[in-house]
Amino acid sequence: xxxxxxxxxxxxxxLKATGEIAxxxxxxxxxxxxxxxxxxxxxxxxxxxxxxxxxxxxxSRLDRVLEFDPKTGLLHAEAGVTLGxxxxxxxxxxxLPPVVPGTGFATVGGAIAMDIHGKNHHEAGSFGQHVTExxxxxxxxxxxxxxxxxxxxxxVGGLGQTGTIVTAKLQMVPIHGEAMVVNERRxxxxxxxxxxxxxxxxPYSVGWIDATAKxxxxxxxxxxxxxxxxxxxxxxxxxxxxPLDAPGFALAPPVVRAFNAAxxxxxxxxxxxxxxxxxxxFFPLDRIHDWNKLYGKRGFHQFQxxxxxxxxxxxxxxxVAIAESGLASPLAVLKRxxxxxxxxxxxxxxxxxxxxxxxxxAKAEQLIKTLEDRTVExxxxxxxxxxxxxxxxxxxxxxxxxxxxxxxxxxxDPEGAHITDLVRRLKLRxxx
Amino acid sequence: MTQTWxxxxxxxxxxxAFARQAAERGDAVLFAGRDMAEMEASAxxxxxxxxxxxxxxxFDARDPATFPAIIETMKSREGVLNAAVFVGSMPPQxxxxxxxxxxxxxxxxxxxxxxQLLQLLAPVIEERGSGTVVGVGSVAGDRGRIGNYVYGAAxxxxxxxxxxxxxxLTRSGGxxxxxxxxxxxxxxxxxxEGMFLVAPPEKVAGDIFRAVEKKKNVIYTPSFxxxxxxxxxxxxxxxxxxxxx
Numbered sequence: 180x181x182x183x184x185x186x187x188x189x190x191x192x193x194l195k196a197t198g199e200i201a202x203x204x205x206x207x208x209x210x211x212x213x214x215x216x217x218x219x220x221x222x223x224x225x226x227x228x229x230x231x232x233x234x235x236x237x238x239s240r241l242d243r244v245l246e247f248d249p250k251t252g253l254l255h256a257e258a259g260v261t262l263g264x265x266x267x268x269x270x271x272x273x274x275l276p277p278v279v280p281g282t283g284f285a286t287v288g289g290a291i292a293m294d295i296h297g298k299n300h301h302e303a304g305s306f307g308q309h310v311t312e313x314x315x316x317x318x319x320x321x322x323x324x325x326x327x328x329x330x331x332x333x334x335v336g337g338l339g340q341t342g343t344i345v346t347a348k349l350q351m352v353p354i355h356g357e358a359m360v361v362n363e364r365r366x367x368x369x370x371x372x373x374x375x376x377x378x379x380x381x382p383y384s385v386g387w388i389d390a391t392a393k394x395x396x397x398x399x400x401x402x403x404x405x406x407x408x409x410x411x412x413x414x415x416x417x418x419x420x421x422p423l424d425a426p427g428f429a430l431a432p433p434v435v436r437a438f439n440a441a442x443x444x445x446x447x448x449x450x451x452x453x454x455x456x457x458x459x460x461f462f463p464l465d466r467i468h469d470w471n472k473l474y475g476k477r478g479f480h481q482f483q484x485x486x487x488x489x490x491x492x493x494x495x496x497x498x499v500a501i502a503e504s505g506l507a508s509p510l511a512v513l514k515r516x517x518x519x520x521x522x523x524x525x526x527x528x529x530x531x532x533x534x535x536x537x538x539x540x541a542k543a544e545q546l547i548k549t550l551e552d553r554t555v556e557x558x559x560x561x562x563x564x565x566x567x568x569x570x571x572x573x574x575x576x577x578x579x580x581x582x583x584x585x586x587x588x589x590x591x592d593p594e595g596a597h598i599t600d601l602v603r604r605l606k607l608r609x610x611x
Numbered sequence: 612m613t614q615t616w617x618x619x620x621x622x623x624x625x626x627x628a629f630a631r632q633a634a635e636r637g638d639a640v641l642f643a644g645r646d647m648a649e650m651e652a653s654a655x656x657x658x659x660x661x662x663x664x665x666x667x668x669x670f671d672a673r674d675p676a677t678f679p680a681i682i683e684t685m686k687s688r689e690g691v692l693n694a695a696v697f698v699g700s701m702p703p704q705x706x707x708x709x710x711x712x713x714x715x716x717x718x719x720x721x722x723x724x725x726x727q728l729l730q731l732l733a734p735v736i737e738e739r740g741s742g743t744v745v746g747v748g749s750v751a752g753d754r755g756r757i758g759n760y761v762y763g764a765a766x767x768x769x770x771x772x773x774x775x776x777x778x779x780l781t782r783s784g785g786x787x788x789x790x791x792x793x794x795x796x797x798x799x800x801x802x803x804e805g806m807f808l809v810a811p812p813e814k815v816a817g818d819i820f821r822a823v824e825k826k827k828n829v830i831y832t833p834s835f836x837x838x839x840x841x842x843x844x845x846x847x848x849x850x851x852x853x854x855x856x
Contacts, residue, residue, distance in 0.1 A: 182802070183801055204627075205646060206649060207649065240624060243652050243655065244660065245655045245656065268659070
């Protein structure tokens, strides 16, 4: 197999790696590879998809649908298939992936390794709960894992540490409709937001928060509730791309404050009902290719945590700290999560999750450390798919099944051949 | 009417991207190549993407004995028969310098092998009175350069063959599109240094389908390669021979 030495990075671009990359285009080429970590479309923000100084396999070309049963909706696909492709291919035929993340570029392999969640997490649970089989490769041999196996529970949300995910079977869900009917309402502040989330019965829901708003406006934003329905289905907007790194002032605080205020007022005070295509609803930012370049070449961080339901006040305090910091974040995201998760190292837990972007600067990194400490205190956890800054002791405290998971990972990959920069940095595979 | 696409060299990433787009249009796809297991996976993918039918057939550009069965399979299908040729091999020039016998395989893979098969397919297309042949050549075939002139020579031969085949098939309602890709992001170019403006295979596949629909004769993809190659072709030989581009 041909190895190419290159520099690469995750979506946040703040952490980088240099190393040899193989990109097998055939199953036989994949099987012939030595044991190395795998990466997909590198939509993890930090270093989950990096192996600095080592080798890594790019799975993006092994992206075929191997079987789809239109009677049962059971799908068998290679790990490199993107969720966006599945929505595009099967949505018009009446089937959707059970869980759809915020970017269509995420792959099935990545979705399993991170046990991702979507806007329907409170009802549908996490991605791994709908996976019925995973084919994992180690030492050139593949194993088929079933949900009852411990190795399965260590693979879902397992950050690729049990071997390379080669294919998976996924139970798609039947739908009646070809678009999303979305209700958008302004939320004037935090308490209203929390109350509306708690009362909502919509299958899909998400909150956009203006993280620059303070005082009585704290926590204001837009509450989006959606269900599958019928209506206009043609996306009016064409894809655009960000060709170059934006200059540092592009997302300077005054710009972001103005943007957030405008975004808030975009929805009339009385609310509105709109019909969106699946793509426009699930992947609002994908239309701007490489939007991560808007943060300039230094990149950015995303902080995402989840705290138990009764810890909403702790999350509110974090939002105060974010707003007071003056570090303007465009569009923070709030969501109420259900209890569903499928792996020992899965992020989802019942509670409130908040995701906030910051440009990669010293002050932001300091703030994120503070937010992380508060997450630990609140009994919550941070999302490793987003993390670039955390420390071993914090993450070990957040993930109570970590040691058990490390044992399973050691069984599957005793040599530690699949260890990535994230796993090394957070000492995730340490026995204790 | 049913469209069937015979894809020669079906395991290359460009061929796969093309086959996918054919499948998503609802056409039937016949994958022809050597790695049967790999092509079975691609055929399954084509079916899941909406292909009317997808099958695999053994094809080895260096073994003409594999050709008749492919022609028979094509004949057995109703409707319009089309073919897209993605085969070719590009050993590094220094490997060829060390072992000139590699020239034979390079020319067979990139020119004479597929040309022999197309000779067998041409009468079938003539009989049906329609059908398109897509031949993937290369910008390397436009002018011999120090870095890959054997591959370039094979592709130049293929370009000329395609031009003649176009002349022939047009009389009976058939058509031939010559495709000259620039740098494409494939396994062939993965480790090659000094690549620039590298196009994803999906972009090339899309350009090819547009060219088929508009009955274009020769296209460069991405299209800016037309300008680059026009300039390269215009450099006078006394100067060109001293360049290493």
